Amino acid sequence: GIQVEQSPPDLILQEGANSTLRCNFSDSVNNLQWFHQNPWGQLINLFYIPSGTKQNGRLSATTVATERYSLLYISSSQTTDSGVYFCAVDRSNTGKLIFGQGTTLQVKP
């Protein structure tokens, strides 16, 4: 099956710093999403981005489908950005999202 690899596994930032999270996938996909899981377990959908670039406030994402990777940019990080960031892909629009192992982000005040 498709492999989804995220890097780095852990990241510690000072408030106000910028960061880039990466997601590599081993095969073509029809669906790629980024999620943030807060410390209480709630998963929030950040971006639906099978290709191209999107921005939402301090967050932006880029997927280069031909090279099988996606990047999530977080600018001017805040303590509320802490949590786990997951990339998830679906090869054929079946609804079967395959999640990467996640990047655990800690933003210190």
Next chain:
Amino acid sequence: DTEVTQTPKHLVMGMTNKKSLKCEQHMGHRAMYWYKQKAKKPPELMFVYSYEKLSINESVPSRFSPECPNSSLLNLHLHALQPEDSALYLCASSPDTGFDGYTFGSGTRLTVV
């Protein structure tokens, strides 16, 4: 209403008990999902319902039994669980499979004793 509501939030059950998890959405979504998440691991898909029909079962043991009574409601019936089944159970919905708008509930934290 843009939420997926899961009840209960916490559940402790014995290995001989029968219990059910409930998930509800009123966004008109036609795809609904159950995921299982162990501590410090990513969510793993269990079941997909598309237009109220079971479309994917990821070889889940029969002690987990899903049910979709209508387009807004998804249940997960539990019986004879094992301690290793303790996990966070997440429900999600989307307008259809493979589209944007994937929304997760806050989960049921299940402990099997």
